[in-house]
Amino acid sequence: NHDYHFGLEEGEGVSELFDCD
Amino acid sequence: PPQTPVRAAMNSIQQLKVILNSASDKPSENLKRYFSNCTVNPSEDVAQRVECLGRAFSDRFALAVGQGCTEIGSQRFTLGIRLYYRVMESMVKSEEERLSVQNFSKLLNNNAFHTSLLACALEVVTATYGWSPFKSGSTSETDLSFPWILDVFELRAFDFYKVIESFIKVEPSLKRDMIKHLERCEHRIMESIAWRSDSALFELLKQSKEQEGHVDHAEPPST
DSSP: OOOOOOOOOTTOSHHHHTTOO | OOOOHHHHHHHHHHHHHHHHHTSOSSOOHHHHHHHHTSSSOOHHHHHHHHHHHHHHHHHHHHHHHOGGGHHHHHHHHHHHHHHHHHHHHHHHHHHHHHHOOOOOHHHHTOHHHHHHHHHHHHHHHHHHHHOOSSOOSOOTTGGGSTTHHHHHTTOOHHHHHHHHHHHHHHOTTOOHHHHHHHHHHHHHHHHTGGGSTTOTHHHHHHHHHHHHTOOOOOOOOOO
């Protein structure tokens, strides 16, 4: 019940985001 | 009684305290199990990092609010730690379901991940306490508002950005106002903070281009 836009798609989560650098 | 801005702020603090009073400031048994499933067990590093960042937070809190408020800083850090462990457990559980793996060694040994997650938890605590219905300029509390925590933890804005969405996704206790606040943090990072001249993002972009074989110079930030 909020307007936050969830932008992460399938295959994108913290595991992938912190793996890239 | 009618809902006034002051009452709303007090209610938010009370709700946060109720949720976190029942949480632990140490990793739960479930979280310990995730740690022990790692190729390299991160438990010791996690505990040391928490101690080190706790000192940094308390020192900077006292500097901003006053040396007499050290205890308050320590109490807020403890609330942040409880939220940090609570969200970490939910986040890893959610990743386990999404990826069908049990070994999160890489993620749970990533310093930027932990520092960002703790910073986000503390941003929620600090913003809950710092909300003022009166826009009367800079007060001691508003000095602690975002991006203060990035400076305290020497954290790269785009690393902080990486945890926000997942944090919102797995923490059901966040109220609409807090989600809005975190969304504003996201926008500030995306629109300005990540693009400041000293941002490591330019170096990363350059490296990325070089890896692709196209050596272009990253554009400097506009004024």
